[in-house]
Amino acid sequence: MKVYTLMCLLLATLATMTQGQxxxxxxxxxxxxxxxxxxxxxxxxxxxxxxxxxxxxxxxxxxxxxxxxxxxxxxxxxxxxxxxxxxxxxxxxxxxxxxxxxxxxxxxxxxxxxxxxxxxxxxxxxxxxxxxxxxxxxxxxxxxxxxxxxxxxPGFNDPISVQIRKFADKNLNIQDLVTLVGGHTIGTGACVVFSYRLYNFNNTNQPDPDINPAFLPQLRALCPNGGDGSRRVALDTGSVTRFDNSFYANLRNGRGVLESDAKLWSDPTTRPIVQRFLGLSGLLGLTFNVEFGRSMVKMGNIELKTGSQGEIRRVCRATN
Known part of the structure; x- marks a missing residue:
């Protein structure tokens, strides 16, 4: 009887573990x-x-x-x-x-x-x-x-403290944050979400000091003051369709396009991790591609619905 009871408890435990994984x-x-x-x-x-x-x-x-x-x-x-x-x-x-x-x-x-x-x-x-x-x-x-x-x-103008909180709410740490934002190595952003940095940052009538002055004319040419806000600009200049760690090199060089991205370098909390991706610190370096896969798996397990929860849709645009 005891063996039977123990087996039932074990099977129930395994079923519970499977349900949430x-x-x-x-x-x-x-x-x-x-x-x-x-x-x-x-x-x-x-x-x-x-x-x-x-x-x-x-x-x-x-x-x-x-x-x-x-x-x-x-x-x-x-x-x-x-x-x-x-x-x-x-x-x-x-x-x-x-x-x-x-x-x-x-x-x-x-x-x-x-x-x-x-x-x-x-x-x-x-x-x-x-x-x-x-x-x-x-x-x-x-x-x-x-x-x-x-x-x-996470928002395009979130300070690092807010980004960290939003990631922590999803059980993702600071390294996950810096790693996953590195996904901006491919893709673009619309002028409307960052052009305020080019002309009137924080109502100063000056550009964001995090922007390299040599990079500023390039961004202003792409996004003229009062111009087409829907125009899209590479988030990783020179590597818009190539998945690599050049995104972090651009951050170091003051060539981050989004404010939230640029802060990864200017904020002392996240800069050491960017440095590790670039091999610049005395700490052990990080390999972007390897860490990105790990963080994607971790993110992919946020608030899972498994087992009998939810459904399997017949089409992805509508519930059954």
Whole structure:
């Protein structure tokens, strides 16, 4: 009787552990071609438009920071997360849709949209020249998507203290913060979100002192005062579609485009980590590609919905 009771407790414990975790190879028997199908969909899209790599990566980040990695950012609706100002510029939803459509043919009702977003983000990084990592799977799709929930997203003008708090709220530390923001090594930002730094920073009628004076004319030429705020500018000058650590070199050289990015170098809390990525400090160096994969896996486990929670959507833009 005691042995039976112990076995029941052990099985219950294991079931609980499985309920709240993702794992590599989750679909190995139920949908063995899942990674190949998602990779092919991302590859087709990125080869046709290399800028989509950054878009697909951003989708996963914006998904995970709002109610966890549950595909809620993929849902359409008049007040869904997609409609919130930080998410309006997101691109690449059609890539997720294409992968989902193919997976519903190969193994209907099995693979979540949240897991597709996680795999697609990894594949986008690899196609941009980054290093691959294993993606634990087993997420379920959320049922709720509200624009009001996006206040948790890090902002383009957040001071480092606020960035640290927002990441800590998601169980991500300062190194995760500096590493994941390094995803800005690919992609662009609209003039409207940083041009205030060029002309009237903090109502001083002067540019942000964190901007290298030699870089300022280049940014002003791209974003004239009172010009087209929707014009987009590379966040990593000279490497907009290449996934590498040149982003950190640009921060060191005063060539950060977003205020929140530039602060990674000017703030003494985060500068040592940037230095480690550049091999500049006396501390052990960090390899960006390796650390990025680790932090992506960590971020991918934010507020999981697994087991019987949520659902497996038939299409990623709507609940069942």
């Amino acid at each position: 993702t794992r590599v190879g989750f679909y190995s028997t139920t949908c063995p071609r899942v990674e190949t199908i998602v990779r092919n969909a991302v590859q087709t899209a990125v080869r046709a438009d290399p800028t989509l790599a950054a878009g697909v990566l951003r989708i996963f980040f914006h998904d995970c920071f709002v109610n966890g990695c549950d595909g809620s950012v993929l849902l359409d609706g008049p007040s869904s997360e997609k409609t919130a100002p930080p998410n309006v510029p997101l691109r690449g939803f059609e890539v997720i849709d294409a992968a989902k459509s193919q997976l519903e043919t190969a193994c209907p009702g099995v693979v979540s949209c949240a897991d597709i977003a996680a795999l697609a983000a990894r594949d986008a990084v690899v196609l941009a020249g980054g290093t691959s990592w294993q993606v634990p799977l087993g997420r379920r799709d959320g049922l709720v998507s509200q624009a009001s929930d996006t206040v948790n997203l």
